[in-house]
Amino acid sequence: MAAGRRAGDPDTRGEIIAAARREFAEKGFDRTSLRGVARAAGVDAALVHHYFDGKNGLFLACIQVDFRVDQALARALRVPRDQVGSALIGFVVSVWDDPDRRSPLLALLRSVTTNAEVAAMMREGVVGTLLSQVLDAVQVPAGRRPETASLLMPQVVGLIMSRYVLRVEPLASMSAEEVADLMGPVAQFCLTRHDA
């Protein structure tokens, strides 16, 4: 174990995460290795394995830090049914506006365009887990769920690309609240367009 660090050292986990963030941001998701992160953090690779369940687990730790995405989204969605669209948009912006979280997420987004495996991971993670919570929050009927998810996914991915990558104005300079006011009704329209 390099640099005298031990598994019990309270800061070791945080230092591995800080190193992983730098590695993900510099190299992108697919070219970052657990071994490289361990080297950058000055610890043994076995210690990275001890704390995190593989590269996906390490990546999730980089964006989650002080919260769990699924639990935070569940809290954000505790609003009246007609405000779920705005709550979703506000949640996406709150996560991506935080530079510590944005940097590894941008690395993942870069890898999505070149790596089918990362694309599948993001698709399953976002559609399978997170959007599923949103569909539950407005009680989308089972038969409408795949189609509604297909409508909602472009809203989320398009917002991220337009605000943080393409930096389209005025979207890029708006406050989180302004973005939720602008795009919330569109997300709500997607969620409830088949209401009787």
Added chain:
Amino acid sequence: MAAGRRAGDPDTRGEIIAAARREFAEKGFDRTSLRGVARAAGVDAALVHHYFDGKNGLFLACIQVDFRVDQALARALRVPRDQVGSALIGFVVSVWDDPDRRSPLLALLRSVTTNAEVAAMMREGVVGTLLSQVLDAVQVPAGRRPETASLLMPQVVGLIMSRYVLRVEPLASMSAEEVADLMGPVAQFCLTRHDA
């Protein structure tokens, strides 16, 4: 001039474009050079300059080939005002469903996430030129244009990312018409939400 090709050779321009498509697809937009394309096509770099106005011009030629994007979009938008949203979505899908066009466009999209200059080029090109035509087609009032473009951009970029990169189902397997039926009303909602 390598390989005996001349500026007057009718196929030379087409062969440069074919080589450029392969280069853009393999290397991405920012790592493709006019010199490399010339080498791959077996022509002198000066000839590439002769036919195309720099890398941007060559790139546009790769996706335009038998049509000009702005003119094709103008034709697609000749529909009643309440069908402009579907016409826009149908147009985006018709361009991206063509594998010859998609391959260089995907290369550009990959570069967008890593290169601020390419992001600016796409932002100006798409927002400044193409979305502008869409806003004209529904007569969005001047004061609403920036905000409406900020709403519309995520629709287009999100559709492309979700269907062609993340391959979210059922969106990825739908026909062009089904996508226009699904997302057209959302685009229309973005375009006309401030109608009195």
